[in-house]
Amino acid sequence: MFDLGFTELLLVAVVALVVLGPERLPKAARFAGLWVRRARAQWNWVKGELERELAAEELKRSLQDSRDALQDLDGSLRATGDEARREFEMLRERTRDAVLPAAAHPHGTALPAHADSDADNHADVTPAPAVDDGADEPRA
Numbered sequence: 001m002f003d004l005g006f007t008e009l010l011l012v013a014v015v016a017l018v019v020l021g022p023e024r025l026p027k028a029a030r031f032a033g034l035w036v037r038r039a040r041a042q043w044n045w046v047k048g049e050l051e052r053e054l055a056a057e058e059l060k061r062s063l064q065d066s067r068d069a070l071q072d073l074d075g076s077l078r079a080t081g082d083e084a085r086r087e088f089e090m091l092r093e094r095t096r097d098a099v100l101p102a103a104a105h106p107h108g109t110a111l112p113a114h115a116d117s118d119a120d121n122h123a124d125v126t127p128a129p130a131v132d133d134g135a136d137e138p139r140a
Contacts, residue, residue: 016028016029
């Protein structure tokens with residue numbers, strides 16, 4: 001903004017010495033330094049506030065983008081789930097119709113023609129013998 005070199009600062013100091021005199025110059029320099037520090041502190045505070053507001057806005061924008069993406073993903077997953085459910089139901093209907101006509105079963109579901117009862121399917125399975133590990137006997 002302002003480009004002050006050494007020669008410009010020296011010129012300002014000489015003019016201040018001539019105008020204010022040697023008695024009032026140190027007091028004026030302290031006063032000017034105080035105002036410069038206050039101005040810098042105020043500027044840094046305003047700059048920090050702006051940076052915090054910008055960060056908060058960026059965070060809100062990021063959160064909103066994440067919400068939008070999540071809603072899009074939710075809609076996509078729901079649509080995929082509905083489509084999979086419809087395809088499963090169609091496959092179930094085709095399988096039911098291919099095995100037996102729907103009127104063959106009292107609940108409207110078809111059973112395979114070769115399906116036997118549960119007892120017949122598991123009649124040849126024998127239970128495994130129990131193993132005695134001696135845990136029930138008292139120890140001496």
